[in-house]
Amino acid sequence: MNIKSCGAVVSLKKWSESVGAKGVLNIAWVNVSNIPLDKRCEKNIAYVGSLVGVTLDIDKSTVNRPESVRIKLGCRDA
Known part of the structure; x- marks a missing residue:
């Protein structure tokens, strides 16, 4: 696919698991303090x-x- 406005060429391929992820993404809920209220x-x-x-995600009830x-x-x- 060519983008005429800037001359770039974009190549799209279907995603597969063999792309080569570098690690597993761990998920954790974290409490962050010392952000000024204002x-x-x-x-x-x-x-x-x-x-x-x-x-x-942000826990909106704790903002x-x-x-x-x-x-x-x-x-x-x-």
Whole structure:
């Protein structure tokens, strides 16, 4: 497939398990503290999680809790 606006060529292939994953993604719920209340929004919380791994979910009931926020992280070594 050619993209005319920039001249790039894109090749698409059907996904298969033999692609060569480098590791298993471990999933864990993590409590994150010390995020200032005035800076707490889903975007900032997801950014904090991305510093460790992949932010998969945010427990919305804990976003305004003063102690900590719960996030579901995917990482290589939980």
